[in-house]
Amino acid sequence: MSAVYINSASCISVQDTLKENFLLDLKADQSVQILKAVDPNYKEFIPPAMIRRMSKTVKMSSVASSYALKEAGIEKPDAIIVGTGMGCSQDSEKFLKNVIDNKEEFLTPTFFIQSTHNTVAGQIALGIQCHAYNFTYVNTSSSLEFSFLDAKLQIIDGEAENILVGAADEQTGRTMDLYRLHHIIKKEEDLPADYLHSETDGVIWGEGASFFVLGKDKTENSYAKVRDIQIINRLDLEEAPSFITDFLTRNDLKHEDIDAVILGFSGDATSDAYYTKGMDAFKNSALLYYKHLSGEFNTASGFSTFMACHILKEQQIPDIMMINSEKKTEVKNILLYNHLAGNDHSLMLLERA
């Protein structure tokens, strides 16, 4: 099976991940219910008339995708694949409010037009006039992983050489209210959140957009090699270790071959148990977490994939991500394990390019 490389990586997140040397300035705020993505100066990238019409997810994706394409030196990719959990929820919410508030009268179509889940991928294609394969995955927690898998299959099959792959999710006012009401978001009284030893359920909600160019060939800029991806909708808690072991075995790897494991600890006590169970067998690996930096959301693994890319390229693990104190002289293999509240478990294996 031929290799697939991550040749560029760009991320807009709760951290200032667009700037150089962002690894030095990572900060965790564990005392608020909601974390907002740092807005870039959109005016530098998007005409002002368009900025007003665009929802946050479209804006973030527009900037992150153009960064990713530019970094990889690709003008028109052979495919555009985008993952999202909630799609264009700001425009959906706006249109829904209009429908209800105005009792189905006097409506204008703009918000509806921009509410479809595939708006981001469609807008990118429109922006760069790209007629190629265009796809949008909408999973609770595995959209980015499916997008990577799709890209990998296309490159291996020789259908494409360079593919723009991304994932994005935005917050909306009413949805956040409902997440608070339903305790998907952690109760105020349970803050600050303890990400690693939480005794309460619920998470701190984040948002963000991450884009990558996956390519057939290794370039000077390559961050990582995508070795393998595994996805499953449901897992019993007891199955977490074998889910990981089976995945490593099929890649001819043992636990000790994994230099770093990036786990999706979210502060949701019940579902974090999967990570605790899963990491047990890794005795000599650096164990990492990240959702205290990104918040939890449907495509939070875009942030961890972006971080993994930088760790592999710069051979440096930020202290703020460390769960244990295992130091590695070389980081070759990184395993990422993620799910959302026990839904859509995914494993991704990245290797130093």
Place this chain on the structure above:
Amino acid sequence: MSRKIAITGMGIISSIGNNVEENFISLKSGKHGISDIEMFETRHAGSIKTGEIKWSNEELIQQLQLPEDNNVTRTSLLGMMAAREAVKSAEISDINEYKTGLISSTSVAGMDITERYFYSYEDFPEKQKYIDAHDAGNSSLAIADYLGLKGMVSTISTACSSAANAIMMGAKLIKNGVLDRVIVGGTDSLSKFTLNGFNTLMILTDSYNTPFDNDRKGLNLGEAAAFIVLESDEVVKKENKKVLAYLSGYGNANDAHHQTASSENGQGAFLAMQQALKISGLEKESIDYINVHGTATPNNDLSEGIAMIRIFGEGQVPEFSSTKAFTGHTLAAAAGIEAVFSILAMQHSVIFPNLNFKTKMQEFDLVPVTELKEKNINHVLSNSFGFGGNCSTLIFSKS
């Protein structure tokens, strides 16, 4: 394509029938499912017609024998009905015996419940369980849970081309050995949200949709779910499976013209058809029937017609019909139900009529099949196009 993918099962629920057999009878007898809205509250009830399934959520829950504390929304309920039939028709007894996946698709997901309690969830604690059920991914997880499926589960949402893309992705997963079998298709329920969205775009007809007619006035929305089962050659051989048909080609392209409108020369549609033909290895002359997207909007039918002429040549476009006059446009599910109709067309050697057609469009010389027509059909090409420029084509071949 290096090899065709076997289709071993299918299931459907639409406004013209609750299963494959009922849908076939309606298609054969020319009985459409467009009616006044009765199942949800809207000020447009009585003025806008849709292809509505006349079962309430409660009745569907009963049909499916779901526990009382379920939080399944209409989109998932319809999906479960169709997926259950598809699995049964493929004679699958142990769903996890092989590496099995579910690739579903939806545009509206749990919106039918969200729009009811959006402002008032605080006042209805017993309804708050539906907050988790709003997102598209959840609808597929619910269907997978209902089937007892543990494996790869994904959801595609590329507007009205969604189910075609779900079928395409499923085929790729089989072809590459990632899965041994996969249930693919889509589901969408009607909602006030979608109805008003399309209404503000002014692409809904005030009566019955008339695809490819010169005086077409727009579409009727519909609700439906349909799934087909794809299996690898190894499983088919080992289990001695009956193959209903093959998926022999697929194409996906973007029109890159406008967020909602199709381009004048149908570039996206042209590219999708071209690629599907290329992957199938078939000559364009071998296509016996096209199940067109044919939404009956002025824009779609013109753009699609031009693209077909560009592919097949003036006067050489194969016989075609749109089945949307029967079912309405069922959005993310459309390519799923039309996959089932395409398979039925091959199995029964018949082209289903394009209802309500009267006058040929003045822009070109294309006349759909308007009466049920018997014909041996070996290859069907099925088109689906959506907002965001998403264009997809599937080619099905006789087993």
